Amino acid sequence: DQQVKQNSPSLSVQEGRISILNCDYTNSMFDYFLWYKKYPAEGPTFLISISSIKDKNEDGRFTVFLNKSAKHLSLHIVPSQPGDSAVYFCAASDRNRDDKIIFGKGTRLHILP
């Protein structure tokens, strides 16, 4: 049973445009959400996170939006740059339960020149 779903395996976006990566979750107890970025042959690197008490968190070109009623979050990258081409993992945690993070299957983002 997949608790964190990234329904788009891949996404292509023109350089300079906005990239929007989506993520849905099923467990209403999740209270902390994260996005990781992964290049081939490297470990994932933490990108941005959001607590369930917020609906938006912004860090430079990256913004995460959380819609708790829809159990949906999205990562916006604007403007998209060639170095943004990577696999993006959405992840969620129930911090009242334990320190485990549940990861989605990832979305491969291609930034087109």
Place this chain on the structure above:
Amino acid sequence: DVKVTQSSRYLVKRTGEKVFLECVQDMDHENMFWYRQDPGLGLRLIYFSYDVKMKEKGDIPEGYSVSREKKERFSLILESASTNQTSMYLCASSSLAGGADTQYFGPGTRLTVL
């Protein structure tokens, strides 16, 4: 900066061999994790540890064991490697401080079992 290191970037082993994957973190983190990443399956948790000598099974522990004798070191052991254990193995650590769950990952070990 948090640093998580893994003993090998690439490893090739034969079926039936015993395989040790080592992970070391230098930030005094309490939690350490082992994942495997496979195409189309994302990151799957194998084992994790909250403290020295403590271990908990993740989602796919079969065929694996772990050891945490020191706080900074978490080892993943494949008792008898099989071809279906060919994968990218990722170690991560996180701190209990502040309740934050941000995990920091090592560079990964790509294991091929022939």
